Amino acid sequence: MFSIFKRNREKVNREQTDAGVKRSRDSWFGRIRNLFASRELDDSVWDEIEEILISADVSVETTMTVLDDLRDDVRAGRITDGEGAFSRLKNLLAAELAADDDPDVWLDDDGIAAPYVILVCGVNGVGKTTSIAKLAHHFTGAGKKVMLGAADTFRAAAEEQLEILGERVGVDVISHQHGADPGAVAYDSWQAARARGADILIVDTAGRLHTRNNLMDELRKVRRVINRLDDAAPHQVLLTLDATTGHNGLTQARAFTEAVGCTGIFLAKLDGTARGGIVLSIRRELGVPILFIGTGEGLGDIAPFDPDEFVDAMLTPAA
Numbered sequence: 290m291f292s293i294f295k296r297n298r299e300k301v302n303r304e305q306t307d308a309g310v311k312r313s314r315d316s317w318f319g320r321i322r323n324l325f326a327s328r329e330l331d332d333s334v335w336d337e338i339e340e341i342l343i344s345a346d347v348s349v350e351t352t353m354t355v356l357d358d359l360r361d362d363v364r365a366g367r368i369t370d371g372e373g374a375f376s377r378l379k380n381l382l383a384a385e386l387a388a389d390d391d392p393d394v395w396l397d398d399d400g401i402a403a404p405y406v407i408l409v410c411g412v413n414g415v416g417k418t419t420s421i422a423k424l425a426h427h428f429t430g431a432g433k434k435v436m437l438g439a440a441d442t443f444r445a446a447a448e449e450q451l452e453i454l455g456e457r458v459g460v461d462v463i464s465h466q467h468g469a470d471p472g473a474v475a476y477d478s479w480q481a482a483r484a485r486g487a488d489i490l491i492v493d494t495a496g497r498l499h500t501r502n503n504l505m506d507e508l509r510k511v512r513r514v515i516n517r518l519d520d521a522a523p524h525q526v527l528l529t530l531d532a533t534t535g536h537n538g539l540t541q542a543r544a545f546t547e548a549v550g551c552t553g554i555f556l557a558k559l560d561g562t563a564r565g566g567i568v569l570s571i572r573r574e575l576g577v578p579i580l581f582i583g584t585g586e587g588l589g590d591i592a593p594f595d596p597d598e599f600v601d602a603m604l605t606p607a608a
Contacts, residue, residue: 305592306602309584313565317345319607321378325371330363338378346535347566351573355381379600386572386579386596404436404482404490406515406522409555410508410545411529413444413496415538416557420529420583421491422454423591424555427581428489429458436485438478438492439464440471440511443504451493458588461485471495471507472514479518492523505548512549526551527580532559535567542575553580556594560584565603 310318320341328334335356342352358381362368368377407424411417418441425435437455439462441447448464455462463478475492482490494511495504515522528551530538545551554575559565559582568579579594 302592303598303602305584305590306582306595306598307605308590309559309582309592310565310599310603312560312563313345314603314605315607316563317341318565318603319605321604322375322606325375325378328371330368330371330374335360342566344564345566346564346570348536348570348573351385351569355385375604379604382569382604383596383600385569386599401521401524402519404479404487405524406479406519407489407491407525407527408494408512408515408523408549409491409527409529410494410549410551411496412541415496415529415531415534416583417496417529418447418450418454418493420555420557420581420591421451421493422458423583423588424491424527424581425455425458425460426588427591429460433488434486435460435489435491436478436482436487437462438474438482438490440474440478441493441495442467442469442471442474443495443507447493447496461487472510475511475514476518479515479522505544508545508549525553525580527553527555528577529555529557530571532556532565532567532582533562535562535564536570538567539571539574542571542577546575546577551577553578555579555581555583557583560590568599 439448439451452462584590
């Protein structure tokens with residue numbers, strides 16, 4: 290039933306990924322291929338690559354781990370030229386973004402009873418509601434029946450915003466009045482999705498600062514309500530992060546991950562930053578896979594995240 294979640298590299302939208310990383314590639318990563326092609330593999334090359342990676346928001350730890358491995362290969366004679374070093378660098382960066390447990394998120398499982406529930410969290414301003422609409426558009430385009438639950442009842446006009454976007458996508462939105470119990474909205478959304486035969490239910494949640502304990506408690510409550518309705522749900526807890534905030538967003542991410550056990554990340558606004566190396570920092574520091582990237586303003590500006598596709602697009606030589 291849920292083949293939409295199965296990783297399929299042939300269907301990854303390379304154009305969307307290219308658009309998402311363009312600024313990062315043009316500013317930083319796109320210089321690496323030419324650097325390897327024009328220089329000897331000496332200390333000056335490693336120093337320059339280190340500067341590029343760290344300047345692009347790749348963490349110091351990740352940068353040093355990758356470069357140490359690369360230098361060891363050169364010293365041992367396993368790599369003898371710039372082309373080999375470039376290929377090895379791509380493999381090392383892709384390995385940093387992947388892990389043995391990542392594909393489990395995408396496995397088909399006909400044993401899961403619909404609706405497949407995706408709980409979406411994140412602070413206000415990161416593009417959470419727009420990201421939900423993109424997900425709905427993405428899944429609807431794959432032939433799935435999608436419903437949305439407007440459980441962000443604390444922010445003024447949040448329900449209206451989701452309803453407008455739901456109308457644009459062509460999906461039903463379950464909502465209550467402003468200030469209502471978000472757990473009640475989650476409950477009614479699940480019941481409606483089950484009754485109407487929806488394949489996927491995406492539930493929005495309150496997006497205030499992670500330091501607001503009462504709202505984090507409400508988020509935990511929404512999760513508990515859904516879990517009581519289906520002990521396998523929520524099947525995904527997606528954290529929306531704004532790529533333009535860089536390392537500042539990692540504090541938010543840790544708090545949400547600790548509160549509700551985030552299983553994946555929707556990295557929004559990737560096209561708006563030249564520091565796309567934050568993707569590597571997120572993966573290493575949080576241990577949570579990036580599942581989707583937002584690559585523009587339109588509903589179709591979304592790409593399922595694939596480490597190999599991402600690294601290949603990032604390291605394409607800049608014009």
